[in-house]
Amino acid sequence: MAPWLTDWRGRFTGEAMAIASPASTEEVSALVKLCARHRVPIVAQGGNTGMCGGATPDGSGRSILLSLRRMNTIRRLDPEAREAVCEAGVILQTLHEAAETEGLRFPLTLGGKGSATIGGLVSTNAGGTQVLRHGSMRAQVLGVEAVLANGSVFNALTVLKKDNRGFDLKQLLIGSEGTLGIVTAATLKLLPAIGERRVVWAGVPSLAGARALLLHCQDVAGNALEGFEVMPQQTLHDVVAHLPNAREPLAEPHAWHALIELVAERGETDRLGELAERMLASAFEAGLLEDAVIASNERQADDFWLLRDSIAPAEREKGPAVQHDISVPVDRMPEFVEVAVPQLEAHWPGTEALAFGHLGDGNVHFHVIAPPGVEPLEWMTGDGKKISAEVYELVTAWHGSISAEHGIGQLKLDELVRLGDPVQLAMMRAVKQALDPHELLNPGKLVPLAPAAGSH
Amino acid sequence: MAPWLTDWRGRFTGEAMAIASPASTEEVSALVKLCARHRVPIVAQGGNTGMCGGATPDGSGRSILLSLRRMNTIRRLDPEAREAVCEAGVILQTLHEAAETEGLRFPLTLGGKGSATIGGLVSTNAGGTQVLRHGSMRAQVLGVEAVLANGSVFNALTVLKKDNRGFDLKQLLIGSEGTLGIVTAATLKLLPAIGERRVVWAGVPSLAGARALLLHCQDVAGNALEGFEVMPQQTLHDVVAHLPNAREPLAEPHAWHALIELVAERGETDRLGELAERMLASAFEAGLLEDAVIASNERQADDFWLLRDSIAPAEREKGPAVQHDISVPVDRMPEFVEVAVPQLEAHWPGTEALAFGHLGDGNVHFHVIAPPGVEPLEWMTGDGKKISAEVYELVTAWHGSISAEHGIGQLKLDELVRLGDPVQLAMMRAVKQALDPHELLNPGKLVPLAPAAGSH
Numbered sequence: 001m002a003p004w005l006t007d008w009r010g011r012f013t014g015e016a017m018a019i020a021s022p023a024s025t026e027e028v029s030a031l032v033k034l035c036a037r038h039r040v041p042i043v044a045q046g047g048n049t050g051m052c053g054g055a056t057p058d059g060s061g062r063s064i065l066l067s068l069r070r071m072n073t074i075r076r077l078d079p080e081a082r083e084a085v086c087e088a089g090v091i092l093q094t095l096h097e098a099a100e101t102e103g104l105r106f107p108l109t110l111g112g113k114g115s116a117t118i119g120g121l122v123s124t125n126a127g128g129t130q131v132l133r134h135g136s137m138r139a140q141v142l143g144v145e146a147v148l149a150n151g152s153v154f155n156a157l158t159v160l161k162k163d164n165r166g167f168d169l170k171q172l173l174i175g176s177e178g179t180l181g182i183v184t185a186a187t188l189k190l191l192p193a194i195g196e197r198r199v200v201w202a203g204v205p206s207l208a209g210a211r212a213l214l215l216h217c218q219d220v221a222g223n224a225l226e227g228f229e230v231m232p233q234q235t236l237h238d239v240v241a242h243l244p245n246a247r248e249p250l251a252e253p254h255a256w257h258a259l260i261e262l263v264a265e266r267g268e269t270d271r272l273g274e275l276a277e278r279m280l281a282s283a284f285e286a287g288l289l290e291d292a293v294i295a296s297n298e299r300q301a302d303d304f305w306l307l308r309d310s311i312a313p314a315e316r317e318k319g320p321a322v323q324h325d326i327s328v329p330v331d332r333m334p335e336f337v338e339v340a341v342p343q344l345e346a347h348w349p350g351t352e353a354l355a356f357g358h359l360g361d362g363n364v365h366f367h368v369i370a371p372p373g374v375e376p377l378e379w380m381t382g383d384g385k386k387i388s389a390e391v392y393e394l395v396t397a398w399h400g401s402i403s404a405e406h407g408i409g410q411l412k413l414d415e416l417v418r419l420g421d422p423v424q425l426a427m428m429r430a431v432k433q434a435l436d437p438h439e440l441l442n443p444g445k446l447v448p449l450a451p452a453a454g455s456h
Numbered sequence: 457m458a459p460w461l462t463d464w465r466g467r468f469t470g471e472a473m474a475i476a477s478p479a480s481t482e483e484v485s486a487l488v489k490l491c492a493r494h495r496v497p498i499v500a501q502g503g504n505t506g507m508c509g510g511a512t513p514d515g516s517g518r519s520i521l522l523s524l525r526r527m528n529t530i531r532r533l534d535p536e537a538r539e540a541v542c543e544a545g546v547i548l549q550t551l552h553e554a555a556e557t558e559g560l561r562f563p564l565t566l567g568g569k570g571s572a573t574i575g576g577l578v579s580t581n582a583g584g585t586q587v588l589r590h591g592s593m594r595a596q597v598l599g600v601e602a603v604l605a606n607g608s609v610f611n612a613l614t615v616l617k618k619d620n621r622g623f624d625l626k627q628l629l630i631g632s633e634g635t636l637g638i639v640t641a642a643t644l645k646l647l648p649a650i651g652e653r654r655v656v657w658a659g660v661p662s663l664a665g666a667r668a669l670l671l672h673c674q675d676v677a678g679n680a681l682e683g684f685e686v687m688p689q690q691t692l693h694d695v696v697a698h699l700p701n702a703r704e705p706l707a708e709p710h711a712w713h714a715l716i717e718l719v720a721e722r723g724e725t726d727r728l729g730e731l732a733e734r735m736l737a738s739a740f741e742a743g744l745l746e747d748a749v750i751a752s753n754e755r756q757a758d759d760f761w762l763l764r765d766s767i768a769p770a771e772r773e774k775g776p777a778v779q780h781d782i783s784v785p786v787d788r789m790p791e792f793v794e795v796a797v798p799q800l801e802a803h804w805p806g807t808e809a810l811a812f813g814h815l816g817d818g819n820v821h822f823h824v825i826a827p828p829g830v831e832p833l834e835w836m837t838g839d840g841k842k843i844s845a846e847v848y849e850l851v852t853a854w855h856g857s858i859s860a861e862h863g864i865g866q867l868k869l870d871e872l873v874r875l876g877d878p879v880q881l882a883m884m885r886a887v888k889q890a891l892d893p894h895e896l897l898n899p900g901k902l903v904p905l906a907p908a909a910g911s912h
Binding site: 064081124125127137138152153154155156158159160161162163164165166167168169171172174175176180192215219222223238240265327328329330331358360361362363378400401402403404405406407408416420421423424426427428430431433434435445446450 | 488534539583587592602608610611612615617618619620621623627630631632648666671679776783784814820855861863876877879880883884886889890891
């Protein structure tokens with residue numbers, strides 16, 4: 001069992017009574033009924049590549065670890081309806097490949113696509129770099145099948161574009177991290193495959209300038225705008241130093257850099273080249289750009305994206321860091337970063353704070369790198385923890401979220417209890433108790449069960 | 457109080473202890489707390505133009521009628537973020553007009569737009585003719601403020617494009633018809649205003665042919681396809697006979713007719729004329745069209761839409777009818793209509809069954825007109841009721857919904873109990889009891905409180 005009792009980042013290790021790997025919804029249902037009868041907690045697990053320890057059991061050894069990986073069938077892929085019914089254990093990349101063979105695509109991707117499963121992505125409402133245009137996992141889910149705490153099967157896989165027969169219960173299961181039910185399958189939306197793309201690298205004088213550029217791109221390119229990622233100059237510098245043979249896309253340094261992707265669906269009249277040119281020309285004219293370059297071929301486009309995707313490893317070279325997956329209202333993100341970065345660096349001398357990521361979603365990855373020479377573990381569990389608390393307090397004061405993409409799991413439960421809105425926490429508890437009265441589904445994750453003493 | 461104690465269609469009349477019309481969220485909260493203390497049920501009401509009696513109190517006279525109409529402020533309309541924060545009592549048309557002055561639009565409209573309120577539209581997850589492209593109300597709602605059963609205020613108005621801090625509780629409030637909380641405000645998504653449109657009238661040999669044409673239009677026009685409505689020849693004939701100076705758009709009769717709208721956002725390069733021509737030319741070539749005409753100007757486009765919007769009044773002239781707002785999976789809709797129409801007409805001699813509406817949403821309005829000469833009320837409450845039961849059984853057998861757009865209210869509660877999925881009904885009950893343990897919020901609507909005896 002060992003490989004499944006520790007999360008992939010090695011932060012959490014638990015114990016389990018047994019691991020069960022059922023091959024069908026009926027088997028999951030039978031297992032849950034058995035567990036319910038004997039009051040055995042159940043921790044569901046997909047690819048075991050979550051970010052918050054949501055799929056790792058606690059240390060009591062009382063739980064069953066329920067792996068969905070054997071439920072890995074794409075039950076149906078309907079090119080005409082543009083829908084796929086995937087079992088929970090289907091790996092994201094497998095779905096990508098299956099869609100591609102039909103001239104379609106599934107418009108959600110992320111670093112862990114080779115291991116992340118559909119069940120895990122649904123249960124955590126996963127994000128990625130395409131949320132700007134297509135939304136998170138929730139927006140891709142048309143139907144859900146799940147086994148509830150008493151073993152009954154919630155079957156809402158059939159897609160009805162309109163259905164007003166009561167509460168939209170599948171919405172409750174999406175993002176609930178296995179605490180309300182165990183997702184066994186989902187019906188997912190597919191889109192026509194991409195016909196062409198244009199990738200742009202742009203230099204701007206500030207993060208506020210990056211946001212102005214984003215608004216301009218949305219105005220000009222509309223639905224063609226698929227991605228808009230940002231990073232500061234120092235981060236780009238570190239990435240280029242880290243990658244062999246890499247170079248900065250622009251001749252001069254700029255305070256901030258934006259990576260912009262435009263796409264057109266297969267079959268659309270070729271207009272992307274003209275659109276990209278027009279978008280940049282009018283941006284220059286409006287003073288929104290210092291410099292920009294359009295990737296001249298697919299290879300260069302991939303190189304641009306590699307710079308973005310290498311931020312995490314490049315940063316790791318610089319030392320230990322506390323990482324925060326946070327969001328604030330989109331229009332306030334530049335201001336937030338401008339306030340938070342110097343504040344954190346001033347409070348914690350020697351640290352380096354950096355923000356990069358999905359500006360268009362109001363979601364940045366906000367990392368604080370330790371001062372040189374500290375003992376990593378000691379720093380992470382000491383100052384690092386205090387720094388995180390300060391970041392989350394700041395985010396909360398700005399009406400933002402302490403978890404934009406990654407969920408709560410066990411990693412952030414304390415902070416959710418401390419900083420969450422008491423009305424919403426109480427509602428969550430009430431719903432949890434109603435649907436899982438014996439607290440058998442993924443206990444200790446996501447839902448703050450004890451009333452938050454002293455919460456504000 | 458009288459005008460608010462009867463629903464606008466005159467089907468339901470109730471009694472109330474009093475009517476309260478608070479002017480702020482704080483006042484709603486104070487009122488709900490008072491009611492909670494004294495166990496007084498609360499029926500929330502917006503424009504009082506719902507279709508299922510969801511906003512009409514029962515006959516006991518124990519309830520307070522809570523009218524949201526004084527909460528009619530658009531708190532914020534942000535053209536840059538393309539968001540509007542509307543209080544519950546804002547009338548849909550008022551929002552349309554406010555958006556228009558900013559070069560924007562709110563992409564949901566329906567017949568009752570001059571009376572329907574934002575609170576009512578959110579609480580019933582309203583639909584309309586633009587769902588094909590833009591989705592129902594749920595898809596337009598970015599944030600919700602609501603007063604819960606204990607008077608506490610659920611505030612999730614701030615828009616975070618990404619937020620994974622637990623269950624998405626606002627989804628539970630959307631479409632819950634005032635049974636889980638009283639929606640006091642919502643943050644809504646706005647879009648760029650429409651720059652131009654092209655309206656097409658097309659004749660096709662069958663409903664299956666209409667669906668094939670729809671798929672073709674989606675392939676060719678993509679996001680430009682804003683509406684796709686269908687009606688049979690007999691219905692078009694009745695409408696033309698009903699409207700003064702109207703005429704059929706095409707020279708010859710066709711078994712089915714489709715009304716197709718393409719739109720382009722303001723600022724988009726003019727390409728709609730060419731797109732419409734290309735879409736139709738390729739459809740002719742593929743044998744998907746018998747005949748088609750593009751409205752030559754806005755006046756003719758309006759005339760085409762008037763034919764669609766006059767189906768209900770035209771049909772009323774033909775006598776009493778039972779009406780069903782139903783959906784089935786989109787790809788099975790043609791088959792469903794082809795089976796259901798002759799079956800109903802055979803079982804109930806002299807009736808005329810007709811289906812029209814939103815083919816692209818799998819949602820048709822399925823009406824059965826009484827045989828000539830019957831006594832209306834007697835027929836409606838006798839055979840009419842049995843016919844409805846048969847329609848709903850058919851829909852259920854086809855994995856469809858007995859309420860696509862209009863909700864359940866009190867009109868369809870019995871049928872929901874009879875035909876609903878027991879697992880989902882049990883889940884609804886559990887959630888309702890958790891969030892409104894004393895059953896004070898809109899009792900007798902939507903949620904089947906007693907376990908469904910003998911349900912299948």
